[in-house]
Structure formats: structure tokens, C-alpha cells
Amino acid sequence: MTITRNRRVAVGAVATLLAVSLTACSGGGDDDGGGGGAEGASADEIEAALQEGGSITYWTWTPQAQTQVDAFEKAYPNVDVTLVDTTGAGDANTKLQNTLAAGTGVPDVVQIEYQSVPQFQLPGQLADLTEYGFDELESLYTPSTWGAVSQNGGIWGLPQDSGPMAFFYNQEAFDAAGVEVPTTWDEYVEAARTIKKNDPDTCLANDSGDPGFTTSMIWQAGGTPFQTDGDAVTIDLADEGATKWAEMYQPLIDDELLCQLPGWSDEWYQALGDGTIASVALGAWMPGVLEDGVPDGKGKWRVAPMPTYDGTPTNAENGGSTESIPEASENKLLAAGFLKWLNSSDESIKAFMDTGGFPATVKDLESADFLGYESEYFGGQKINEVLAAGASDVNEGWQYLPWQSYANSIYADTVGQAYLDKSSLLDGLAAWQDENVSYGTEQGFNVNG
Amino acid sequence: MTPFLVVFALFIVTPLVYSMYLSLFRNQLMGGTTFAGFDNYVTAFTDPKLWDGAGRVGLFFLVQVPIMLGLSLIAALAIDSGRLHGKSFFRVALFLPYAVPGVVAVLMWGFMYDDRLGLTGSLNDLVGFPLVDPYTKQWILTAIGNIVTWEFVGYNMLILYSALKTVPVEIYEAASIDGANQFRIVRSIKLPAVRGALLIATIFSILGSFQLFNEPNILKQIQPALISTYYTPNIYAYNLSFTGNQVSYAATVAIVMGLVTAVIAYVVQLRGTRRDV
Structure with a gap:
């Protein structure tokens, strides 16, 4: 009984395979080319x-x-x-x-x-x-x-x-910990220590590894890790800017000074409202997000220019x-x-x-209207003055990878591991680079990295 | 037969053939789609990411499936024993998790696993030290296994229980007249009776293990660094196709894993049926 059944299954399988290969032969060519000249218009x-x-x-x-x-x-x-x-x-x-x-x-x-x-x-x-x-x-x-x-x-x-970066902070949380607004990244790391020491459940910033933030931070540090010219792509995630950022940032990870909530989650919004997360460095679109998603923060938040490495104003776009x-x-x-x-x-x-x-x-x-706007949410601060000033400090020459969204999707596999294991960010960046070099090459680019 | 063949051709053969067709090409941002012959298969067989994922689901199958089916069997025997009060309640209660949509179940567990806000946090606070920490490299696979077990114990219990129900009452009566105790009845009557059903449940579980996707993919949103883009072969194929612009290679990965799964299921079936004789 058993044998007959198995044989029938086997015959069925062979029949299926035959059908499969027969139809496979008849599959015609497929033309997937994009483009085609469009006619213009005045x-x-x-x-x-x-x-x-x-x-x-x-x-x-x-x-x-x-x-x-x-x-x-x-x-x-x-x-x-x-x-x-x-x-x-x-x-x-x-x-x-x-x-x-x-x-x-x-x-x-x-x-x-x-x-x-x-x-x-x-x-x-x-x-x-x-x-x-x-x-x-x-x-x-x-x-x-x-x-x-x-x-x-x-x-x-x-x-x-546009999203020139700015430093958004919760004045109430800063006052509670006795912290001044950091103007340099050294002060930023110190502020992170003070806030953590004051209350271990709070932190200066939240970051569990975010590719958009990392690339913007490298950009702000003067890095240009990605250069594209036609099909030629150069990747250098160990350039001066990337190294500068990674070395500044490493202590925040090693000494567990950051909160690690998933960004844009309910917990994250809540933590922005109750002072658990005392600051965010993100794009100039952030006031809209705060007003919309963090009603509890009304009147507490302020904005300042991005901290710098050596006192010279420098900025990047984010989003x-x-x-x-x-x-x-x-x-x-x-x-x-x-x-x-x-x-x-x-x-x-x-x-x-x-x-x-x-x-x-x-x-x-x-426009004067825009610059003079006093945000009630930000306690009457003229936030657009700060944000617009930040727009003029954006470093030039930055480029993203032609496959940036894929690169971002594998960020957690590589750089994200540094956040998880408290291991070296530079090693994580190197691993990210390797993955991108091999992907770019597979995709037909002439990658130099 | 004709209506069956039409449906079979449309929904079984066509997708398979189309995947095989796709797998013979190469998709590039620069250069578009070109014919690649069997290159993708050569790549797949030496792709460390694919085999990392395959090894993980293999391990998952070896550890999680025996535990789950063991629990299902115990539950089925207990409910069938007639000595359990409120057996319909237990039958429904155990089956209930299967009725919870998979996504909801994972989100629920994902929240409980959180050591700040979730149940895990409360438990660790209670004992005063980090007793369990599912969101670590050592524990995450076990944590996924726990969710899958929770979801499917009741389902498998039901398969086994229905097999037990087919045993005629006279056989039990005859056994007691012959002086068999409960353990003897379980060993000599009930276990042989569920063997066929157990084989089917095992094969379903092989398919489930090797196709593991939902649970890790949802947990990935919460813990992106813990679960890689190639954590299981299905997650790998999904990411290749939907973020990596590599539909053809994704099809190759799916076909290779389909073959691997079919071979393993076939071997298990051969072994299972041989004992049946």
C-alpha cells in the first residue's frame, strides 16, 4: 500500500517537472528597458x-x-x-x-x-x-x-x-540636570554624561542606530564618503569626516549614554514628551513633528544651531x-x-x-514673515531664524549612493552591530562599506572602495 | 480531472515556472535585466548569507519542532484521557492562539519581551536581576521559538486529538479487561494510533520552520540590529527582491530553499512511512 502511494507521488512529481520545463522553454524574451524620449512642452x-x-x-x-x-x-x-x-x-x-x-x-x-x-x-x-x-x-x-x-x-x-539639521532640546530637562546647551561635540558628550549621572533613566539623546542620522552626521563632520559620476562610484566610509564623527560618537555608545528606543515608535514620542530624551539632532522639519506628535512638550522645547567640532559653524541636511x-x-x-x-x-x-x-x-x-514667526510651542522662540541660518551652513559636495535605500536597509547588519555590542563604529562603517562595494559591483557599477 | 488540472496549472505550475524563468536573469541598476543562465544558482550555492539563514532555520526545526509537538502530544493525550475536568475549555483555550492573527501575536509578544515596559521588565524587577533578556543575540532565536510554539501547539494538538478520537472505544475496553493500565494503553494503543497524524504534523512543521518569516520580520522592526536582513532564507529573499532590486536572485533563493525543504520533508516522510508498515 505504502509503496504504491509513494510511486504515485513520484510519478506526479515527474509530470510536474516536465510541465515546468516545457513551459519554461516557451517563455519569451522580456524587454525591461526604461526610458524612451518624451516630447517636451513650453x-x-x-x-x-x-x-x-x-x-x-x-x-x-x-x-x-x-x-x-x-x-x-x-x-x-x-x-x-x-x-x-x-x-x-x-x-x-x-x-x-x-x-x-x-x-x-x-x-x-x-x-x-x-x-x-x-x-x-x-x-x-x-x-x-x-x-x-x-x-x-x-x-x-x-x-x-x-x-x-x-x-x-x-x-x-x-x-x-529641506532639512538642514538643528539641535532641538527640552529646556526643562536641561534645567533639571543643570546642563547648558552644548555648542561643541565635546560639550555634547559631557552633557550626555551629566544627564545620565543625574538620572540614569534619562539621556541626552536617543539613537539605536539610524542610517539617515549617521550619514547626516558624517556630512556635518565634513565627510564625503560617497561620490558618484555616471557609473563610477567611490565609497570611503573611513574618510576624515566619517572618522571624526565615529571617534567623537564612540564614547556615547561605550559608556551607554544613549537611550535606545526604536525611533518614531510610541515609546519614542512619549519619551520626547516626558523629558526622558532631552534632545534630538534632526532636520528642520522636526518642529512640525514635535507639535503634532508630542503635545506634552509644548512650551518646553527650544532649538539651537548644531554643535560643531571646532567652533566653525557647519551643517548637513537630514531628510x-x-x-x-x-x-x-x-x-x-x-x-x-x-x-x-x-x-x-x-x-x-x-x-x-x-x-x-x-x-x-x-x-x-x-521672507520676514517666516523668519519673524514666534512659535508658541517653542515658548515664543523665533525658531525659523535658527533653522534658516543652519540652512546656509550646509557643507557642499555631499552625495548619496545611487542605491542609498538598499544601503540603509543593510545598515543594521553592519553599523547597527556597533550599537548592539558596544563595538567599534569604525569597524561597523568598514563592514558597511564592504557590503556596499560588493552590492554596487553586482549592480553593474564601477565601484572604487 | 480537467477543472482540477486547470486550477493546478494556473495556481501551482505557473508561479513555479515563472519563478524558474525569473531565476535565469540578472537585474542590475546599470545594465537592466540580462540573461544569466545558471549563474544565480552558482552564486546561491556559495552564498554565506543564504546558508547562514538556512542553518538558523535548520536549528530552529531541530529544537523547536520536537518541543512543540511533544507539548501538543501531551495536551492531546491529557484531553483524550477523560480524566481532565473541563476538557472542552482546555481544547478551546489551547487552540485559541492559533486563531490570533500572526502579526498581532508577534506584536503582543514583542511588547512583553521589552525589558523596560513589558512583562520581562516586570519579571526582572521582581527577582532583582536580569533573569530573562529575550532581546539579546543569545536569546532572540529562543524567543522566536517561544512565539511559534505558543501559536501552533493548539493546532497540532487538534490534529493529534482527532487521530486519537478515531480509536474505537471497544479496543480500550478490551485492553482494560486484559489488565492494561493507562500507561500501557498509551504506549500500545494511543501512540501507534497517532503516528500517522504526528508525521503529518511534522511535515507541516518542517514547512513552517523553513519558511519562517513573519515572527522575525516583525521583531526586526523593534530590534533591527538583532535580526539581520538575511536572518532566514525567506527574509533574505524578501529583502533581495523588495529593497535590493534583485528579483531574479530572490527567485533563485526561493527555488533553492524550496528544493532543500522538499528533500528534507521527503526524507522525513520516507522514514515515517517505513515504520508504519
């Missing part, structure tokens, strides 16, 4: 298309998007914008990548983090907006954000916001994103019209700024 043609109308899909995680879209549809009643909330940068990348691979359901306008632009641009998945005359808009934006959307001879999006048009969009002309309105019209940018958005447009960053 400003008048774009305006005409907007008047004529149609429908487009917009993917974003911007909190102000609904307000912006409503205002747009009022100005151009014939255009119907379908808003899709992609909830956050990480999910959005995956979703966009899958849609592009599938070739259907591609959005017409999509939000992409600056660091992920090359990942979609290099395989030819983004439309070059030079053809729509967007090169004329360059002067509207800060150099660092414009640099992030224009590379490899094209313009791949219009900047939405920030652009809106782009996929090459596979079926309505690029209309999409270009919407995008132009979204990130360059006064009406849209005002809606963005009204609820805590930090713009990328020079005019708005320099």
Missing part, C-alpha cells in the same frame, strides 16, 4: 493642458497634501487629482519600485526622498523635466536642494522641502524630499503642470508652510 502648452483638464494620480506622505490638492483643484477645476497617501518614505520606495516593475498603476506625480532619487533616475524611471522648461526654475530653490534633484545632466523633480514624474506616467504634461504649481506657486507653498513645513524655496526662507 509653459504655455502646460497651462493649456491644465485648462483642458484630465485626471492624474499623486503619491505622497506630505501631511499638507490634501490642503494643497484641494487648492489646486479649485484653481484648475477641470483637473482631477487622486491623492494616495503612501504613509512614509520607506514604504513609498518599495511601492513605487514594485509598480514600476509591474508597469501598471504608475502614479503621475510621486514624492521621493532626495537620497532615493538616483535609485530611480539611473535605470531611466524618472522623466527629465528639462523638457518642460523646469531648468528656468533653478533660482527659486536653495543650492543644496536643487543639487539633489539635478544630476547626470537632467532635472528629475522639484524640491518640496527632505522632492516630487517627481515617473517616465511611465501616461499623462506627463498634466503631471508637469501640477508639479510646477505644487512646488513653485505661492499658494501651494504657503499651505505647506502654514502647518510646519520647512520650504526649499529661497524667497520663503528669507
Whole structure:
């Protein structure tokens, strides 16, 4: 009985294998090339298309998007914008990548983090907006954000916001521990010790290993670990800036001076509100996050410039994103019209700024209204003065890897281990470098690292 | 037969064939998709990340599955013994975790494992020293095993219990008339009766172990550095495909692991059925 049954199973298996190999032979070639020349359009043609109308899909995680879209549809009643909330940068990348691979359901306008632009641009998945005359808009934006959307001879999006780093701190927690605002990183490490000594359950900062923070910190220290020129990529995660940061930061890990809550979790928000975490060094979009997510912190938080290594002001960007048009969009002309309105019209940018958005447009960053704004949440402090000053200190020459989101995904496997084991950050960075060199080479880049 | 074959071709054969087709290509950011023959298979067989993950799920299978099935068997025998008060309650209570969606179960345990806010923290405070610390390299796999055991003991218990239910009452009566005690009945009647069901449960558990994904992948959100992007072969394939732009290699990894799992399940089945004769 048993033998017969087994034989039948075996015959079935062989049949399946045969079917499998037969069908495999008939699988035709698959052409997966992106790109294809798009026909350009002048400003008048774009305006005409907007008047004529149609429908487009917009993917974003911007909190102000609904307000912006409503205002747009009022100005151009014939255009119907379908808003899709992609909830956050990480999910959005995956979703966009899958849609592009599938070739259907591609959005017409999509939000992409600056660091992920090359990942979609290099395989030819983004439309070059030079053809729509967007090169004329360059002067509207800060150099660092414009640099992030224009590379490899094209313009791949219009900047939405920027994230020059700043040092946000809880004044009440600082007072309780008797700590002054650190202006250098040495003072920062000392402040971390004092706060820990004063109350072991609290800490100056929370960091369990975050690739966005690490890269920004290396950037702030003057490092340029990633350099891309066409298919040539140089990776040096042991350059002067990276080493400077790692050596400064190592004692915080070794002496357990940091809180290690998962960032953006409920616990994290709670700890920001009750003084457990006394400070955060993040992008200028942070006030919006605090107001929205940490209502308990109202009146307690303040902002200061980033600590420096030697007294010379120096800064980096942290986060920030652009809106782009996929090459596979079926309505690029209309999409270009919407995008132009979204990130360059006064009406849209005002809606963005009204609820805590930090713009990328020079005019708005320099406006008296913006700079003079006294934030109630920050105890009446003119926070934008500090944040905008930080924007002008951003180090030039920084580039992300063409596969930054993948690099970030393997960060915990490598640099993250230093946080876990209290081992050397420099070793962790070296391991991250090795993984990226081999990945880049596999992906067809000419990697030097 | 035809309707069956259509469904079989559509839902079993097509995805398999498509994966095999995919696995013959190479995806590159620079260069796009090109034919690669069997290169991916050569890479897979020497890929330390893949075999690190495969070794981990193999270990998981060797340790967790016997414990889980042992507990299921004890529970099934206890409920079947007729000496347990409120046996329907125990049957439902043990089965209940299986009805909890996997994601919810992991989030729940993930919170309990937290040594600041969770149950673990309270327990350690109570004894005054860190007695258990699931979020460490030494314990994380055990912690995952604990979640999986909790989820599936009831399910396996039910499989075994239904096998016990098929034994005619007359056999037990005859055994007691012959003077057999409970232990004798368990050894000579009940255990042989559940052997077939136990084999099926084992094969299900092999598949479950080698496809381990949900539990570590959700815990990874809480503890990213503890659970690597290649912690299990399925997590590896997922990350290759969805963050690494390597759909073809991911398909290769999936096929290789599918073969490994099929071979192990087949060996277990051969051994199991041979004893059955």
C-alpha cells in the first residue's frame, strides 16, 4: 500500500517537472528597458493642458497634501487629482519600485526622498523635466536642494522641502540636570554624561542606530564618503569626516549614554514628551513633528544651531524630499503642470508652510514673515531664524549612493552591530562599506572602495 | 480531472515556472535585466548569507519542532484521557492562539519581551536581576521559538486529538479487561494510533520552520540590529527582491530553499512511512 502511494507521488512529481520545463522553454524574451524620449512642452502648452483638464494620480506622505490638492483643484477645476497617501518614505520606495516593475498603476506625480532619487533616475524611471522648461526654475530653490534633484545632466523633480539639521532640546530637562546647551561635540558628550549621572533613566539623546542620522552626521563632520559620476562610484566610509564623527560618537555608545528606543515608535514620542530624551539632532522639519506628535512638550522645547567640532559653524541636511514624474506616467504634461504649481506657486507653498513645513524655496526662507514667526510651542522662540541660518551652513559636495535605500536597509547588519555590542563604529562603517562595494559591483557599477 | 488540472496549472505550475524563468536573469541598476543562465544558482550555492539563514532555520526545526509537538502530544493525550475536568475549555483555550492573527501575536509578544515596559521588565524587577533578556543575540532565536510554539501547539494538538478520537472505544475496553493500565494503553494503543497524524504534523512543521518569516520580520522592526536582513532564507529573499532590486536572485533563493525543504520533508516522510508498515 505504502509503496504504491509513494510511486504515485513520484510519478506526479515527474509530470510536474516536465510541465515546468516545457513551459519554461516557451517563455519569451522580456524587454525591461526604461526610458524612451518624451516630447517636451513650453509653459504655455502646460497651462493649456491644465485648462483642458484630465485626471492624474499623486503619491505622497506630505501631511499638507490634501490642503494643497484641494487648492489646486479649485484653481484648475477641470483637473482631477487622486491623492494616495503612501504613509512614509520607506514604504513609498518599495511601492513605487514594485509598480514600476509591474508597469501598471504608475502614479503621475510621486514624492521621493532626495537620497532615493538616483535609485530611480539611473535605470531611466524618472522623466527629465528639462523638457518642460523646469531648468528656468533653478533660482527659486536653495543650492543644496536643487543639487539633489539635478544630476547626470537632467532635472528629475522639484524640491518640496529641506532639512538642514538643528539641535532641538527640552529646556526643562536641561534645567533639571543643570546642563547648558552644548555648542561643541565635546560639550555634547559631557552633557550626555551629566544627564545620565543625574538620572540614569534619562539621556541626552536617543539613537539605536539610524542610517539617515549617521550619514547626516558624517556630512556635518565634513565627510564625503560617497561620490558618484555616471557609473563610477567611490565609497570611503573611513574618510576624515566619517572618522571624526565615529571617534567623537564612540564614547556615547561605550559608556551607554544613549537611550535606545526604536525611533518614531510610541515609546519614542512619549519619551520626547516626558523629558526622558532631552534632545534630538534632526532636520528642520522636526518642529512640525514635535507639535503634532508630542503635545506634552509644548512650551518646553527650544532649538539651537548644531554643535560643531571646532567652533566653525557647519551643517548637513537630514531628510527632505522632492516630487517627481515617473517616465511611465501616461499623462506627463498634466503631471508637469501640477508639479510646477505644487512646488513653485505661492499658494501651494504657503499651505505647506502654514502647518510646519520647512520650504526649499529661497524667497520663503528669507521672507520676514517666516523668519519673524514666534512659535508658541517653542515658548515664543523665533525658531525659523535658527533653522534658516543652519540652512546656509550646509557643507557642499555631499552625495548619496545611487542605491542609498538598499544601503540603509543593510545598515543594521553592519553599523547597527556597533550599537548592539558596544563595538567599534569604525569597524561597523568598514563592514558597511564592504557590503556596499560588493552590492554596487553586482549592480553593474564601477565601484572604487 | 480537467477543472482540477486547470486550477493546478494556473495556481501551482505557473508561479513555479515563472519563478524558474525569473531565476535565469540578472537585474542590475546599470545594465537592466540580462540573461544569466545558471549563474544565480552558482552564486546561491556559495552564498554565506543564504546558508547562514538556512542553518538558523535548520536549528530552529531541530529544537523547536520536537518541543512543540511533544507539548501538543501531551495536551492531546491529557484531553483524550477523560480524566481532565473541563476538557472542552482546555481544547478551546489551547487552540485559541492559533486563531490570533500572526502579526498581532508577534506584536503582543514583542511588547512583553521589552525589558523596560513589558512583562520581562516586570519579571526582572521582581527577582532583582536580569533573569530573562529575550532581546539579546543569545536569546532572540529562543524567543522566536517561544512565539511559534505558543501559536501552533493548539493546532497540532487538534490534529493529534482527532487521530486519537478515531480509536474505537471497544479496543480500550478490551485492553482494560486484559489488565492494561493507562500507561500501557498509551504506549500500545494511543501512540501507534497517532503516528500517522504526528508525521503529518511534522511535515507541516518542517514547512513552517523553513519558511519562517513573519515572527522575525516583525521583531526586526523593534530590534533591527538583532535580526539581520538575511536572518532566514525567506527574509533574505524578501529583502533581495523588495529593497535590493534583485528579483531574479530572490527567485533563485526561493527555488533553492524550496528544493532543500522538499528533500528534507521527503526524507522525513520516507522514514515515517517505513515504520508504519
